[in-house]
Amino acid sequence: MTTPDAALTRLVQGFERFRAAYFETDHSLFDQLVWEGQRPQVMVVGCCDSRADPHMITDSGPGDLFVIRNVAALVPPYMPDGRLAGVSAALEFGVKGLEVGHIVVLGHAMCGGVRSLMEYGDADPRFEFMGRWVGLLAEAREEVRSLVTEAEPALLARYAERASVLVSLRNLMTYPWIAERVAADRLALHGWYFDFTWGVLMAAESPHGPFRQIDAAGLPRAAVGGCHDRR
Numbered sequence: 479m480t481t482p483d484a485a486l487t488r489l490v491q492g493f494e495r496f497r498a499a500y501f502e503t504d505h506s507l508f509d510q511l512v513w514e515g516q517r518p519q520v521m522v523v524g525c526c527d528s529r530a531d532p533h534m535i536t537d538s539g540p541g542d543l544f545v546i547r548n549v550a551a552l553v554p555p556y557m558p559d560g561r562l563a564g565v566s567a568a569l570e571f572g573v574k575g576l577e578v579g580h581i582v583v584l585g586h587a588m589c590g591g592v593r594s595l596m597e598y599g600d601a602d603p604r605f606e607f608m609g610r611w612v613g614l615l616a617e618a619r620e621e622v623r624s625l626v627t628e629a630e631p632a633l634l635a636r637y638a639e640r641a642s643v644l645v646s647l648r649n650l651m652t653y654p655w656i657a658e659r660v661a662a663d664r665l666a667l668h669g670w671y672f673d674f675t676w677g678v679l680m681a682a683e684s685p686h687g688p689f690r691q692i693d694a695a696g697l698p699r700a701a702v703g704g705c706h707d708r709r
């Protein structure tokens with residue numbers, strides 16, 4: 479087990495390598511990002527999980543992705559009731575402010591949030607906030623529990639993780655300013671799933687699935703809205 483100090487030292491060493499790459503010899507990229515501002519074309523809603531970092535797994539650089547991360551890569555439904563809404567605020571900034579052309583909901587294998595959902599629903603006794611949060615994915619839980627199957631628990635967990643991506647994907651369409659842009663072909667919505675038990679990336683073919691493995695030569699159409707190469 480790494481001591482906390484060693485873990486932090488590694489972070490600062492990492493920053494020094496980053497600084498050397500982007501500021502010491504060629505700082506043109508950050509000069510551009512400073513003077514022109516950020517113009518990411520893609521927003522990603524990912525999970526907090528340390529194994530499923532959207533930047534890392536897509537080999538993206540500074541300015542490429544506008545990222546929202548939370549437990550289970552969850553998009554709550556549109557709830558304009560005045561409560562604090564961190565995800566909705568970030569969605570709004572990305573869609574209205576930055577005018578991204580794509581939103582990718584990025585789920586992943588072995589998700590602790592989805593496992594909590596499947597085991598405890600909206601009342602995980604171990605945590606104060608988790609249950610209510612992942613409870614927003616109750617639809618995915620019901621879908622999996624309704625399956626008459628002898629499948630292994632691990633397979634059902636993978637199914638639940640993908641079903642959760644689809645719930646968030648459908649929830650995106652409850653935001654009127656997202657639905658408007660999708661209808662006008664200015665925004666496309668994608669449901670992706672990173673299975674790091676196999677090292678594959680999958681995409682939903684529609685807001686109700688199924689998921690298929692993807693590669694750069696065989697990108698599917700967006701699950702909702704325009705086509706993948708529109709921007």
Ligand SMILES: [Zn+2]
Nearest residue numbers: 525527550589
């Ligand atoms: Zn997760």
